[in-house]
Amino acid sequence: MEPDPPRRLERWLGHPRFFKAVLLLALALAASTVTLGFYTDDYVLLCYLAELIPGSPPWYDLYNFFNGDPQQTRANVALSGLPWWTVPELKIHLVRPLASALFTLERAAFSHAPLGYHLVSIALYVALVAAAGRLFLRVLPGATAALAMLIFAVSASHMQPAGWIACQHFLLAALPVVLGLSAHLRHREEGWRPGRYLGPLGLGIGLLGGEAALGGAAYWIAYQLAGPVPPGRAAGWRARAAAALPVLGLLVYFAAYKAAGGGAAHTGGYVDPLSTPLRFAAAAAERLPILLGNALVAVPAELSGALPRGPFIALGLAAAAGVALLYRACLPAIPERERAALRWLVPGALLAFLTCLGGFPGSRLLLLPNLGIAPLLAVLLLRGLSRGPSTGPASWGRRAGAGFLGVVHVALAPLMFLLSTASSADIARKFEDVARAAEIGAPPRKRVFLAASSDPLASIYPQAIIALESPDAISCWSMLSMTKALHRLTRTGPSSFTLAPVGQTMLTGAFETLYRAPSAPISPGYEVRQCGATIRVAEVEDGKPTRLEIDLGAPLEDPGLVLLAWRDGKLRRVALPAVGETVELPWSPGPTGFF
Incomplete structure (x- = not known):
C-alpha cells in the first residue's frame, strides 16, 4: 500500500538540512527586494535628516510626522507640502527611537545608495526566520515546526518588512521579541535562569524598535494564561497571573510613550486605542476581518484602501469560519503537543492582531500575528491531509481544505512574494x-x-x-x-x-x-x-x-x-x-x- 502522503512529507520536513534550506529560501526571497530601492516614506525620512522639510523631527524621532501642535502645523501648511485641509491638531507621532537611530546610521554609512539599507533588512529578516524556527522547534513536533517555519519564511505578507526600508521598524520590533520569548519559555520550562532577564530585555528592546513589539507581548500573556504548566509549578490562575507580572512593565511603556508625545489624533488613517477607544473598536470591527483574510487566504489587505471594504470583510469572516471548521474536523488527529502549543499561539496571534489595528490595513502588519498563524496553518495542513480512519464527504472536505491551504501558503507563497516584490519595484x-x-x-x-x-x-x-x-x-x-x-x-x-x-x-x-x-x-x-x-x-x-x-x-x-x-x-x-x-x-x- 502506498504510504500516506503526509508521512512522506513529514520525513522530508524532518531532514537534518531542512532548517538551513528554509533559511536559504528566506535569504533568496528577501534578496529579491533590493530591486525596490527607495520607496515613498524612505524619501521623506531622507528629507527629514537633510532638514529639507519645515519642522523636520530630530534624528532619534524620525517617525514623528505630525506632533499635534496647531501653531507648528499651520506654519508647515503655509510653507510645505501638507494639504491645505490638514487639521491643525493633526497628530501622527510613532515613537520608534531604535528604528530612527538605525536609519540615521544607514544614511551616514550608505548616503543615498539603497543597497546597503536593503542588506541590513535582509540580514534582519533571515535572523527573524531563524529565531521563529527555533521557537517553533521548542513548542511543536519537528515536522510541524519545520513546516511552520517554511510557511512563516515564504509569506508574501512579509515582503514589505523585508524590503521596504521605512518598515525596518517591524523587524527591529519582532526579532528581539521572538528571541526574548524563546528565552522566557526556556526559563519557564527548563528553569534556565538567564531567561528570567533575557525575556523582558528582548521585549524592551523590541518596544524601542516600534510599537509592533506589543504583538510579541501578546504571546507572552497568552502563554502565561493558556500555555502548558511545567512539572512542579502551580497551575492555578493566580499563579499564572503572578508569572505574567513582568508584562505589567508595559504600563511603564505606555506612560513613557505618552510622555514622549506618541500617539495619533484627528486623522482618519491611524486610530489611537488609548485616547479614542470607541473609535478604535469601530475601526477594529472592519480591519480585523480584512487582516484575517490576508493572513488565512492571502488576500492583500492593502487593496481594501482603494476598493470597497465590504467584500474584504466578508471574505475575512468566511476564511476565519472555514479555518475554525477545518480545525474542528482535524482535531481527533492533532497530537496533544500540537494542541497545547496552539492553545496559546492562536490566542496570542489574535491578541497580536488587536495591537496593530490602529494603522492602515496592510500585509506589513502581519509579521508578528503570523508567529501564531503559521503554526496553526502547519497543523491544519499536516493533519488535514492525513487519510484518517473515516471516509466520505467529510474526509474529502477536510483534505480539500488542507490542500487549499497548502497551495496558498506553501506552493504559491514564494511566487506571490516575488510578484509582490516585482509589483512594488515597478x-x-x-x-x-x-x-x-x-x-x-x-x-x-x-x-x-x-x-x-x-x-x-x-x-x-x-x-x-x-x-x-x-x-x-x-x-x-x-x-x-x-x-x-x-x-x-x-x-x-x-x-x-x-x-x-x-x-x-x-x-x-x-x-x-x-x-x-x-x-x-x-x-x-x-x-x-x-x-x-x-x-x-x-x-x-x-x-x-x-x-x-x-x-x-x-x-x-x-x-x-x-x-x-x-x-x-x-x-x-x-x-x-x-x-x-x-x-x-x-x-x-x-x-x-x-x-
Missing part, C-alpha cells in the same frame, strides 16, 4: 519617474500647485524626490485636490480660479482623510493661506468641500507659478483658460493603479 520606478518628469521647468524655485492628482505617489511624495535631487527646483508644493474624480477648473480672474470635483465631494479617500478625520467637518468660508495663495472653501456637502476658490496672488502666467494636474501618466501643466472659461481635468489612475 511602482517605485514609476513613482520616481513621475517626480523627475513633472513639468515644473528649470530653476529658479517655483511655486507648484497640483490642481487634481489623487494617487499619493503622484501628489504627496514627488516633492520629496525633487527636494533631494534638485533642492532649488521648488519653493512650495500645494495639493489642491486629491479627489478621485473629474475636476472642472474655471478661471475667474488673472490670478484666480475655482476648482470643483464632478459628482462627488472632496475628503473621502483614504489619503485625504489621513490629514483630516471625517469627524472634523469643514464649513463654507474656511480659508487657508498656502504657498502665497489663498484657498477658500466656497461650497460644502455634509461638511466636505465641493467647490474651492483659489487666488494664487500673481497672474497664472507668472513664470514662478506652475499649475499641474495628473494626466496620461504624468504631472502635466494645465492649459490655462481665458477668464470666464472652463477646462476639464479628467481622472486617470496613478502609479499604483488604484488611486
